[in-house]
Amino acid sequence: MAEPEKSRTTYHHGALRTELVDASVRLVESDGVGAVSLRRVAREAGVSPAAPYHHFANRAALLSAISAQGFHELAEDLAAVARTGDGPGEVAALVRCYVDFARRRPGHFQVMWRPELSEPAxxxxxxxxxxxxxxxxxxxxxxxxxxxxxxxxLALWAIGHGLASLMLDGQLAHTAEKWDTTADDLVERCLRVVSRMAH
Structure with a gap:
């Protein structure tokens, strides 16, 4: 027997906003950013089609919330690494942290760099x-x-972003298979190059 659909009264005001963001991230991970609309997210969260508009004016506002959440978590992760004070090794660790974040939060990562969210104003x-x-x-x-x-x-940012994107797209695993190794091994080899760059 199917579970009854949640109504919007299931959520407290703040909890509904969180659930809408979480439902959006799940959609991105399963179907891509193009699948996200306020109507679809409402259906995923089990609320009325009008409910998301109490928290987000439009789709861009919803994507903006996901992006900001992702950047906030990434900044915290990077700050924890930056406190180690290990010089060149610390630089490589920051790049690894960036790649690990993308692997752990693929939905956020896909949204964070959307061009329509790049205007500060x-x-x-x-x-x-x-x-x-x-x-x-x-x-x-x-x-x-x-x-x-x-x-x-800039070079480190490009390397970290490139590795993360290649990993999420499956290209790193494909290359690793051709080279008879693993995606993680390729990341580590690249990080050793990064560490030498920082000397």
């Missing part, structure tokens, strides 16, 4: 939380004696 919370995450990387690099810290920060 329209999505200030996303901009602020994204800047906080980037600051963790640059703060570590600023403590190293490298000739171009901004260039290194």
């Amino acid at each position: 329209k999505h200030p919370v996303v901009h602020e939380s994204g800047e906080s995450a980037l600051m963790q990387l640059t703060s570590v690099i600023d403590g190293l004696e490298v000739p171009d810290p901004h260039g290194l920060a």
